[in-house]
Every structure is written in structure tokens, then in C-alpha cells.
Amino acid sequence: MNIIEIEGLTFSYPAADKPVLQNISLQVEQGDFLAVVGNNGCGKSTFCKTLNGLIPHFISGDFQGSVQVGGLNTLKSDVGTLACKAGYVYQDFENQIVRPTVLDDASYACLNYAMPDYRERGREALALCGLEGHEEDYVWQLSGGQTHLLALAGAVSLQPDVLILDEPIAQLDPGHADRIYQVLRELNEKHGKTILVIEHHTEYIADYCKHVLLMKDGGIAWKLPTAEALRRVEELEACSIFPPQVTQAANQMRREGRLPQPCLLPTTVEEGKAVFAGFRYLPPARRSEPARRSEPGQGSEPGQRPELGRLAEAASPEAVVRFQDVSVAYRSVKGEDRVVFDRLNLDIHRGEKIAVIGSNGAGKSTLMKLMVGLLKPASGEIFLDGESIRKKKAEDLSLRISLVYQNPEEMFIKDSIQGDISYAMQMRKIPDFAERTSQLLERFQLTALQERDGRLLSGGQMRRASLAIGVALNPGILLLDEPTASLDIATRREIQKTLADLKDVTDTVLIATHDMQLVCDWAERILVLSGGKVLADGSRDEIFGDRRLLETVGIRPPEIFSMGQALDPQALCYTVNEFLENFQEA
Amino acid sequence: METARHKKLSENILDKLSLDFLRNQVLKNAYGNDDTVIARLDPRILLAWYLVLGIVPWFVQDLWFLMGCFLLVLVTTKLARVAGLVLLLFGVGVFSQTGYLFVVSLFFGGDSSTIAPLLVLTLKVATCSLASITVFSGLDPDRLSNGLMWYGCPERLSFSISYAYRILPMLMEEFQNILLSFRMRGNPPLHETFRGKIRYLFYQVKMIMQAFYPLMLNTAKRSRTTVEALEIKGYRYAAVNKTVKKIKLATLRVTYNDLLFLAVSFLWISLSILASTLF
Numbered sequence: 001m002n003i004i005e006i007e008g009l010t011f012s013y014p015a016a017d018k019p020v021l022q023n024i025s026l027q028v029e030q031g032d033f034l035a036v037v038g039n040n041g042c043g044k045s046t047f048c049k050t051l052n053g054l055i056p057h058f059i060s061g062d063f064q065g066s067v068q069v070g071g072l073n074t075l076k077s078d079v080g081t082l083a084c085k086a087g088y089v090y091q092d093f094e095n096q097i098v099r100p101t102v103l104d105d106a107s108y109a110c111l112n113y114a115m116p117d118y119r120e121r122g123r124e125a126l127a128l129c130g131l132e133g134h135e136e137d138y139v140w141q142l143s144g145g146q147t148h149l150l151a152l153a154g155a156v157s158l159q160p161d162v163l164i165l166d167e168p169i170a171q172l173d174p175g176h177a178d179r180i181y182q183v184l185r186e187l188n189e190k191h192g193k194t195i196l197v198i199e200h201h202t203e204y205i206a207d208y209c210k211h212v213l214l215m216k217d218g219g220i221a222w223k224l225p226t227a228e229a230l231r232r233v234e235e236l237e238a239c240s241i242f243p244p245q246v247t248q249a250a251n252q253m254r255r256e257g258r259l260p261q262p263c264l265l266p267t268t269v270e271e272g273k274a275v276f277a278g279f280r281y282l283p284p285a286r287r288s289e290p291a292r293r294s295e296p297g298q299g300s301e302p303g304q305r306p307e308l309g310r311l312a313e314a315a316s317p318e319a320v321v322r323f324q325d326v327s328v329a330y331r332s333v334k335g336e337d338r339v340v341f342d343r344l345n346l347d348i349h350r351g352e353k354i355a356v357i358g359s360n361g362a363g364k365s366t367l368m369k370l371m372v373g374l375l376k377p378a379s380g381e382i383f384l385d386g387e388s389i390r391k392k393k394a395e396d397l398s399l400r401i402s403l404v405y406q407n408p409e410e411m412f413i414k415d416s417i418q419g420d421i422s423y424a425m426q427m428r429k430i431p432d433f434a435e436r437t438s439q440l441l442e443r444f445q446l447t448a449l450q451e452r453d454g455r456l457l458s459g460g461q462m463r464r465a466s467l468a469i470g471v472a473l474n475p476g477i478l479l480l481d482e483p484t485a486s487l488d489i490a491t492r493r494e495i496q497k498t499l500a501d502l503k504d505v506t507d508t509v510l511i512a513t514h515d516m517q518l519v520c521d522w523a524e525r526i527l528v529l530s531g532g533k534v535l536a537d538g539s540r541d542e543i544f545g546d547r548r549l550l551e552t553v554g555i556r557p558p559e560i561f562s563m564g565q566a567l568d569p570q571a572l573c574y575t576v577n578e579f580l581e582n583f584q585e586a
Numbered sequence: 587m588e589t590a591r592h593k594k595l596s597e598n599i600l601d602k603l604s605l606d607f608l609r610n611q612v613l614k615n616a617y618g619n620d621d622t623v624i625a626r627l628d629p630r631i632l633l634a635w636y637l638v639l640g641i642v643p644w645f646v647q648d649l650w651f652l653m654g655c656f657l658l659v660l661v662t663t664k665l666a667r668v669a670g671l672v673l674l675l676f677g678v679g680v681f682s683q684t685g686y687l688f689v690v691s692l693f694f695g696g697d698s699s700t701i702a703p704l705l706v707l708t709l710k711v712a713t714c715s716l717a718s719i720t721v722f723s724g725l726d727p728d729r730l731s732n733g734l735m736w737y738g739c740p741e742r743l744s745f746s747i748s749y750a751y752r753i754l755p756m757l758m759e760e761f762q763n764i765l766l767s768f769r770m771r772g773n774p775p776l777h778e779t780f781r782g783k784i785r786y787l788f789y790q791v792k793m794i795m796q797a798f799y800p801l802m803l804n805t806a807k808r809s810r811t812t813v814e815a816l817e818i819k820g821y822r823y824a825a826v827n828k829t830v831k832k833i834k835l836a837t838l839r840v841t842y843n844d845l846l847f848l849a850v851s852f853l854w855i856s857l858s859i860l861a862s863t864l865f
Contacts, residue, residue, distance in 0.1 A: 052818065054814055054817070054818070058814065058817050059814075079817055079818060080820050080823050083818045083819070083820065088818060090811050090814075090815065092808070092811050094756075095808045095809070095811040095812045095815070096811055096812070096815040097752075098749060098752060098812065098815065098816060098819070099748070099752060100616075100617065100727070100728070100748060100751060100752045101728075104728070108819055109818070109819040109820055111824070111830065111833060111834065112819055112820035112821055112823055112824035112827075112830060113820045113823060113824075114823075114824075114827055114829040114830045114833060116833060118833070138617055139752070140613075140755055154819065331606070331607070331610045372770065374766050374769075374770075393769075393774075394766065394769045394770050395769055395770070395772060395773065395774050398770045398771065402770070403770065405763060405767075407763070409800075409804045409807070410760060410763040410764055410767060410800075410804070411767050412800055413764060413767050413768055413771075413796070413797070413799075413800050415799075423771055424770075424771035424772075424773075427771065427772050427773040428773045429773075453803070455803055455804065455807060469771070472771075473771075
């Protein structure tokens with residue numbers, strides 16, 4: 001039975017010169033788990049909003065064709081009736097939560113539609129979404145992942161047949177992301193809900209979704225079973241969607257003739273095991289350098305590997321930032337204060353490129369705010385270039401250390417990005433600020449956009465602008481909080497390139513992130529924060545080679561790394577290229 | 587030494603007045619005391635109680651009666667465990683209403699006899715303020731808005747009250763971050779000398795004013811989703827649907843405690859009236 005039937009749907013926003021959605025016809029079967037993919041601006045979100053009647057009832061425009069959801073024609077039903085058929089979770093889900101307590105928010109829609117059992121429905125939805133026990137919590141006590149589950153529970157409470165989620169895991173750490181998808185799978189398999197996700201993470205699509213729908217320029221290119229869809233590597237890449245790394249690697253090998261021509265490309269690590277079974281881990285290092293570490297996870301002497309040797313060298317000069325027994329706690333509304341750091345000790349040396357990882361709430365942002373003097377430790381000292389910053393104001397430190405927020409909007413304080421970039425230099429009366437501003441605009445490819453308000457730019461452009469603002473004063477230390485969060489994968493890789501370029505501009509850089517591909521490509525030293533302490537500190541081989549550590553902290557390495565490990569526990573490949581180089585036909 | 591301690595003190599106060607602290611106090615005030623005696627009372631009873639204690643003192647001149655009312659609301663404020671900041675604001679407020687009058691009258695040759703009439707005024711202001719504090723900050727916003735709705739206030743008002751409390755912490759956090767942006771990128775005037783301090787103060791005020799513009803734009807951007815989500819969640823249906831109101835108000839219940847509270851208040855005020863007739 002088809003739960004969604006769309007016939008000749010064309011929609012254009014008022015005053016737009018061409019339609020966002022063009023002649024879409026589609027059937028979705030009941031119980032499907034469908035991933036909607038496509039590049040930015042291809043109309044994915046607009047398409048999803050036609051399913052719950054927000055278009056055309058709430059957002060007006062030119063609407064043609066027909067959309068049927070659960071047997072209801074969206075044109076003939078109102079938003080309320082449709083909300084009981086199709087639930088919607090936004091990408092910026094925290095703005096979707098309108099009530100102060102968890103149970104209240106989950107049952108709010110049911111109350112508004114005058115269902116006398118609204119509380120039970122809310123409770124039931126919370127249980128389905130794995131939030132039982134949090135009913136009486138206040139919404140700001142929840143972690144990012146829990147907040148997303150609450151937004152989902154709010155939609156589930158109306159018991160719709162269809163659930164639509166717009167980029168559910170864009171802002172979450174891998175642990176929370178897995179949790180969300182497990183909940184979705186349960187809703188799909190046990191409770192028969194039809195689920196539509198707009199998703200860029202093809203690894204998750206491969207693991208969880210049943211079908212993939214590719215959208216292109218407002219139309220539908222195809223809808224195929226997941227495995228078949230993900231094997232169309234070239235077509236996906238043309239739409240800036242990156243298939244799972246395992247698939248990419250196999251596709252590359254097939255092109256090079258290293259895999260037999262009529263070969264079914266693997267889409268998951270499990271399938272990869274069979275396809276790559278004939279390959280052996282033969283790193284060039286093992287062939288030329290005998291001193292390659294033999295057993296990952298075990299302690300090894302520094303200097304043995306080239307990477308560690310470089311680190312030790314960098315470590316010898318002075319520490320530019322030193323944390324000494326730093327403790328921090330946040331005031332809580334009720335009861336005990338929440339301790340973020342408990343006697344934290346850490347040295348950061350000149351020239352290091354450090355990635356800070358750890359789950360949501362592990363204290364990554366707090367660490368950065370402490371360094372720029374925006375937050376003062378409850379006890380302990382922080383030294384910048386050997387002097388304590390306890391007495392310093394954030395203003396005095398800004399020439400030496402600069403912080404780029406996770407949310408770029410909060411960095412835009414002027415009405416054009418050109419004004420934003422030059423602001424700090426102007427305030428400090430730097431003589432050639434105009435020239436430097438245009439250089440920065442050029443460097444970050446923003447010259448054409450310089451008169452625009454930062455808030456109105458696309459996600460990637462906003463990030464670039466915020467990076468330009470961050471380096472404007474030429475600080476010796478640059479701190480970046482989640483520079484690739486809530487960006488699609490193509491934009492992520494673009495920012496990753498910008499960050500690689502930045503390596504020469506700024507001496508010492510610290511990035512807090514969940515993006516493990518960024519960590520592997522970019523970082524020279526990795527700090528793992530957990531439970532108020534630095535749980536691990538080392539090179540990527542030391543961190544990712546330590547399976548126990550990965551499990552305790554819930555780090556999900558890049559898929560290609562897991563693939564390599566599955567084939568040979570000693571393999572340490574972080575990128576598709578390294579995999580291609582290091583695995584040879586036996 | 588003395589100046590050092592002085593500086594410490596002023597820094598300490600500035601630290602206390604950080605936005606982080608304000609945010610925490612707002613939350614504390616709204617939700618941090620939901621387990622107090624006052625918070626468990628029925629909002630309708632409490633609102634009725636407030637109407638009496640908030641209005642009657644204005645029409646009475648009797649010192650004994652006013653004193654009685656004042657003591658009563660003092661106790662209820664204590665019971666409601668009101669956040670420190672609100673009490674501080676109350677103190678500053680009362681002083682700026684009447685306290686300064688006493689100081690001024692002393693300047694112009696007044697003496698202790700000026701106290702009595704001023705005391706009456708002060709007691710009136712203080713009683714009403716404390717009664718308001720008890721009700722509006724002792725009750726959590728949801729119970730308060732349900733109470734108001736029972737008295738016929740429009741649904742939109744009661745939703746606004748609880749939504750304001752939902753959104754306020756977010757707004758303050760955002761405002762804080764924008765201010766931090768200004769601080770990190772700005773170049774404040776030196777503030778070692780007295781003139782420098784004045785200039786620094788002006789600089790900060792200017793910064794706070796400038797920070798509002800990005801805050802408004804960011805909020806506008808966020809609220810797009812909120813407005814759509816409210817539409818999906820049937821907010822507009824509820825506003826016109828009588829059954830919804832009935833379901834919401836069904837949670838309100840007058841208990842034994844409410845009656846006890848009313849009885850004790852009534853008894854106490856009767857006693858103070860009795861005292862005023864006796865003495």
C-alpha cells in the first residue's frame with residue numbers, strides 16, 4: 001500500500017523566477033525508510049514541507065499537482081489533520097520546542113488538538129523515543145541528542161503514519177547520532193512508521209535506510225533500493241554527495257582494474273569484508289621503514305614513528321598555553337553545580353595543530369572559553385605565554401588568541417561581512433586595515449559577497465566569513481569550535497580545505513569537533529575529553545588504534561579506518577587514498 | 587592595600603552581575619522553587635489572595651494593619667524562596683520610591699517626625715511588591731498562566747508568559763555570546779584613571795546597545811521554525827477551541843492546603859485589625 005502518492009507536483013515561491021519543485025511524481029510504500037539526498041538548494045526541505053501541508057496552507061506560493069498522504073489530499077485537508085498523518089522534525093530542532101518541561105512539550109500538540117488522553121500520549125511518545133525517566137526534566141537540562149529525541153517525541157505523540165526528519169544528526173556527536181537512528185529503526189520496524197530522512201551521511205543511509213531518493217534541480221532523478229543507489233558513485237558525486245568511503249574505495253579500485261569489472265560495490269564494512277577479502281595490508285612504511293609500530297593500542301616509545309618524533313620535537317620549546325589544576329563548574333538552577341573540569345592539566349605548544357574530541361557536553365567549548373578569558377576558572381591557573389590570565393580581560397588577549405564560535409551568527413555584529421572582518425582592526429586603528437580586509441575577503445572567497453549581511457549567507461559561506469573574522473587580528477593561537485557542524489558533507493570538505501590552507505597563516509590551531517574525517521586529515525595531536533579530564537592525548541595512531549578508548553568515549557572513526565581494521569587489525573588507514581595505497585592484492 | 591581590596595570588591599560585584607548570573611537567576615526564579623509551599627498552592631487561590639493584599643493596603647492608613655500585612659507577605663516571600671536578585675531589585679525599588687524622600691527631607695530640615703508618614707507609604711509599596719513577588723515568582727509560569735486563564739485572560743497571554751520563560755534563557759545566552767564578540771574584537775578605552783573609567787562605562791553601554799541589533803536579527807531567523815512548529819502543533823486551533831481550555835484547567839484543584847493558607851492569612855489580618863482597634 002502506498003502511504004504517499006504525489007502526482008505532477010510543481011511549486012514555486014512567490015516572486016521566484018523558477019519553480020523549486022518541478023513536476024514531481026512519487027509513490028512511497030507504507031513502512032519504507034527513505035533517505036532523501038541531493039545537493040544544497042535542490043528543494044529537499046521544500047519537498048518535505050509539502051507532505052505535511054505546511055505548503056501550501058502556511059507557506060504560500062504557486063502550487064500545482066496533488067499530494068496524498070495516508071489517503072488525504074493535502075489541498076483538501078488542513079494542517080491540523082495532516083499533522084496527525086505526517087510528523088516533522090526540523091534541522092534546527094531546538095527552535096521547535098516551545099514548552100519548558102519535557103512531558104509538557106511532548107504532549108503539547110495532543111493537548112492543542114483536544115485529545116483528553118494527551119498526557120498518556122505524551123508519555124507513550126517519550127517512551128518510544130527513549131526518553132522515559134526524563135518526563136519532569138526542564139528542556140534546557142537535556143543534551144543535544146536528547147533535545148532532538150524530544151522534538152521527535154513531540155511529532156510521534158500525534159501517532160502519525162509518516163515521520164519526516166530534516167538532517168537529524170547534523171549537530172550531534174556519533175554516540176547520539178547512533179541513538180537517534182536506532183530509535184528511528186525501532187519506530188520503523190516495530191511500529192510500522194514510514195520514515196523519510198533528509199540525510200548527507202551516506203554511512204548512516206547504508207546502515208539504516210531501505211530506499212534512497214535522489215533529487216536534482218527540483219525534480220526526482222530516481223528512487224532506488226539503498227545498496228543499488230549507493231553504488232551509483234559517479235551520479236552521486238555529481239550532486240556533491242559522497243557515497244560511503246568503502247564504496248568509494250571499491251569504485252576506485254574497480255576503475256584501476258584492481259577489482260574484477262562486474263563486481264557489486266560494497267556499501268557497508270560487512271559487505272566490504274567479502275569484496276576486499278583478497279587484499280593484504282602492505283603499507284609502504286612496512287616495506288621501507290622497519291620501525292612501524294606493531295601493535296596498536298599498546299604503549300610505544302616516542303620517536304619510533306615519524307609522527308610521534310615530530311610531536312616530540314614540537315613539544316620541546318615552550319608551552320604557549322598551560323592549564324594548571326583548572327576546575328570549572330556551572331551554576332545549576334537547582335541542587336549541585338555541574339562540574340565540567342576537575343583539576344585539569346594540559347600543555348599546548350607553539351605550532352601544534354590540535355583536535356579536541358569528546359561527546360556533547362564533555363567541555364570542549366568550555367576549554368576554549370577559558371583560554372580566551374571569557375570564563376574564569378573556579379580554581380587553578382591558566383598561563384598564556386607564561387603569564388597567568390586570571391587578571392586579564394578578554395579584550396587584552398584578543399591580539400594573541402582568537403575564538404571562532406560554533407554558531408557563526410553570533411559573530412556577525414555588523415551589517416556586512418566586510419564590516420565584520422574589518423571591525424577589530426578598525427577598533428585597534430591598524431593603519432592598513434582596508435587593504436588587509438580586502439586580502440582576507442579574497443583569501444576566503446568572499447569578495448563578491450562583501451556587502452551582504454552574514455546571517456543571509458549559506459552555511460559554508462557563513463563559516464568562511466567567521467574564519468576570516470577570527471584570523472583578522474593575526475592571532476598566534478586560533479581556536480575553532482565545531483567549524484564543520486551542521487554543514488553538508490560537500491561543504492564540510494570545502495571548509496576542511498580552507499582549514500588546511502590556514503595551517504600556514506596561524507601558528508597554533510585548536511579545533512573542537514565531532515567530524516572524525518577532519519580530525520584524521522588535519523590534526524597532529526588529538527585530545528580526548530571525557531568526565532572533566534583529558535582522557536587521552538596523542539597522535540591519531542595512538543587514539544584510533546586504541547579500541548578500548550574508542551569504545552569508552554564513543555568515538556566513531558572514519559568508515560574507511562574501520563574497514564581497514566576489519567581486514568587487518570594492524571591497519572591504520574585514515575583516508576580512501578591511504579587505503580588504496582596500503583592494501584595490495586595478495 | 588586598601589585600593590586593592592576596593593578593586594577586588596568592585597570586580598566581585600561585576601562578576602556577580604554577569605549575564606550568566608542573570609540567566610541563572612531568571613531560571614531559578616521561574617523554576618528553581620517548584621517544591622515550596624507557595625508553589626504547590628492553587629494558582630486561582632493565590633491570585634485571589636494577591637488581589638486582596640495588592641489592593642487593600644492602598645486604601646488603609648492604619649499603621650498596625652499595614653504592619654500586619656507587611657509581616658504576612660514577608661513570611662510568604664520567605665516561603666516562596668525567591669531568588670536573591672529579585673529581592674535585591676525589590677530593595678532598590680522600595681528605596682528609590684520612598685527611602686530617598688526621607689534622606690531628602692532630612693536635608694531640608696526634616697526630623698524623625700517625617701518618618702511616620704513616610705513609613706506608611708513605604709509599607710504600602712513594600713507590601714504590594716512583596717505580594718507580587720510571592721505570586722509571580724513563587725508560582726511557576728505554567729501554573730500562573732493557567733490561573734490567569736481561569737480568570738478569563740486570553741489564551742495568548744498565558745501562552746506568552748510560559749513561552750517567554752522558555753525563550754528567555756536562550757535569548758540571554760545568545761545576547762551573552764554577541765556581547766562577547768564585541769568584547770573580543772573591540773578595543774576598550776584604558777580605564778585606570780577616573781576619566782578613563784567614565785569613558786569605559788560609556789563604551790560598555792554603547793556596546794550593549796549595539797548588541798541588540800544582531801540579537802534581533804538572529805532571533806528573527808530562529809523564530810521562523812518556531813512559528814511553523816506552533817502551527818503544526820495546533821496552537822491556533824487551541825486558541826479558539828473551548829474544550830482545550832477545559833482540559834487545561836482540569837488540572838487545577840483546590841486542596842486542603844489552599845484553604846489552610848487562606849485561613850491563616852485571614853486570621854492574621856483579622857488579628858492586625860484587632861490590634862489597630864485596641865491600641
